[in-house]
Amino acid sequence: MADRYDFHAFENKWRERWQADNLYHAPDDDPRPKWYALTMFPYPSGDLHTGHWYAMAPSDAAARYRRMQGHNVMFPMGFDAFGLPAENAAIKRGIDPAEWTFANVDRMRSQLRLMGASFDWDREVVTASPDYYKWTQWWFLQLYNRGLAYRAEAAANWCPGCQTVLANEQVVDGRCERSDDVVERRFLTQWFFRITAYAEELLKFDDVDWPESIRTRQTNWIGRSEGARLTFAVDAAGVDEPITVFTTRPDTVYGATFMVLAPEHPLVQRITTPAQREAVANYVSQTARQTEIERLSTEKEKTGVFTGAYAVNPFNGARIPIWIADYVLVTYGTGAIMAVPAHDERDFAFARKYGLEVIPVFSHPEVDTSQPLTAAYAHGDRMINSGPFDGTPDAEAFDRVSAYAEERGFGERTVNYRLRDWLISRQRYWGAPIPMIHCPEHGAVPVPESDLPVLLPRNVRFEPTGQSPLTQIDEWVNVPCPIDGKPARRETDTMDTFMCSSWYQMRFADPHNPERPFSTDAARQWLPVDQYTGGGEHAVMHLLYSRFFWKAARDMGLVEGGEPFLRLFNQGVILGPDGNRMSKSRGNVVAPDDQVDKYGADAFRCQLMFVGPWEQGGPYNPTGMAGIVRWLNRLWTVVTEPPALVAEPESDAARSLRRVTHKTIRAVTGDVERFSFNTMISRLMEHTSAIQKAREAGSCDTAAWNEAIESTILLTAPLAPYITEELWQLAGRSYSVHFQRWPSFDPDLARDDEIEVVVQVNGKVRDRLVLPAGASEAEARDAAFASPKIGEWLDGKQPRRVIYVPGKILNLVV
């Protein structure tokens, strides 16, 4: 492989120079328009891997392009440094999680510097440092003060591996998103954020340019459905509370032949009759033993138990039996449903199994409603068996029935969401302590803001016990109540680390502010993020939580506008050369530091961008590196070994070189705008080859040559920052190439003098003609008729039809 340029020599040199000059620092006061570019900050796991490069190097190229377009670009970097891996590593090796984390941060910072990315290191934040988590705690208090943080008992997801509860978003297919352990259900008192208060607004994406797939996933996760709540009286001894159900089909209420409660529904014990007590108790405990995976399996046959109690349909007074069944979830709606077997598949299956009544309440052209139904059908023509509503068309049924219920006071239209409030308590050590104090007299009392941060104590035994390790530190836990000074206890749970990352993009605007999370001026100057890039796996976690935080911050008057990230781009996943995820056990890991050592940072960056479309990801191709190295070598050669130059403008060769240059500028600009880095590089390769051909052809026009060289260095600069800085200097230009103006193209110079027109006969290519640019259809047609090849194919016939696409194609139809 080629070895013409010595990247070791200048990559280190320029890295140090840029650092010494603080070249990429984004000043707050700058007349240029701002551009806030952000790539998701990493967890400091200890080693920067190829995935980090794949996410960050193209993001850097895009940021550099904006800078050359004349923007004051802020491209910050930091570390998402709280979280379980530190704690687990610490347990395994007996070291302090803080030590482990901050040592990793140092190591990864220096690895990141190798990349040559234009990060503004002055703005670095580390979420685990007290001057950051002070403000994470501050956010908690603000949310608490606004009623957006509350403590409640609820069925929580307990991960036995991580020994902590998790948010719903962190449970994937009934397993822990991190450890893959099967999650258990536990009733615990925990802290929540009221993200559901923003459910409706979180469904709107009008102000953002985000990938469809992420928007769809958030929309599905929020799960809006319109329906009604209907209240049924309970006909059971000693129970005067009614049961409210949520239904999307109030119009089928006359077909409700039974009611089903979730086994965990609070009324189950009270309504169950003595005869049914044992069966119900057995079923409830059997349900409790099931994992979420077992319970949610759609394959499983439905089961349930009769409680012995009856509910009364408020519309017609019908007494319907109340069952419990695990296909009804306590976490959705009201945890109770009216079952309409005729018009709901699930209810139908249940009714059939247990011999319950089925009453159709809509006529249907293909169903004989006087016979037992063989299947449920969702919609029909008109209401039947529905008392005063008989004959109502399907389209009007929902509104009429709902209105009736509202008038009589036993129901109301509502919107229900699948989204649950965000559970943020964690029973682990390495996180920001929740700044609350529990007083026997005053309950949960916020820590006064002036006492922040609540520092995480050091030298703690943090083996997981299912309780926060902080509970064991008496001198930390026992504090006076902020209200009356009497003995009280600190909250010992820590916060979900997703909280740290929900507002980090705001802190970058003003990262060292000791008084506030950020100043209003800084927020006005920098927020929101103009371009965010990162992995799509955060669709319903980080990206949803951040939007919630932003909207809450907006309502507190801290930021302006409705969204934290205006444009979002999700890169794909870079795989090992064998097409699998890189992992030590597979032995397919490509280590960035090795690649940098062998080929240089520029070559590694370019190779990652060249393997394919960024959003697609895919296997890393180690042998393909040769092509990138050859290209950078050719670039080096043409700049450092120019031909003999002559001042002779307007030669054909000069015009042709200029044409290629201007075409390249046009194409490459379009590519970088679309993040199409692979095609961008292929075009730059072509340009380099064209320059090389011009060089070998002999003496070259000075102006055309200089323009070509200068342009190609500038266009390559975002991709390969080191070699371009070196070449820019060698070419006698002024430091730094990264603050030069992005070249613009001249359409006249990019235009071809001659065009090749493909001539088709009946849609098949039969000849190619070279014509002057702008040739008319008549000229093209005449030229085609003059061609002997075309003459043969026409065989003397006159074309029935002629299609001419100027500059492209002439199709003769005979």
Add this chain to the structure above:
RNA sequence: GCCGAAGUGGCGGAAUGGCAGACGCGGCGGUCUCAAAAACCGCUGGGGCGACCCGUGCCGGUUCGAAUCCGGCCUUCGGCACCA
């Protein structure tokens, strides 16, 4: 089951209604060299001596013209999935 994306040479990929395979890897041949490496040049989808024919997962359609648009199917990968 439902929703979405994708399927193109030996490989990564390009072309989003107009020359299929840009660019790169790999391979083959050549120049240079005592030789090798590097560099450079040429060839490289399949078939045919050739004019040409065939070819973008499969089947059909629209169009002067389809990798691209439409309908149906197959495969792969994501997402959702008893949400009332």
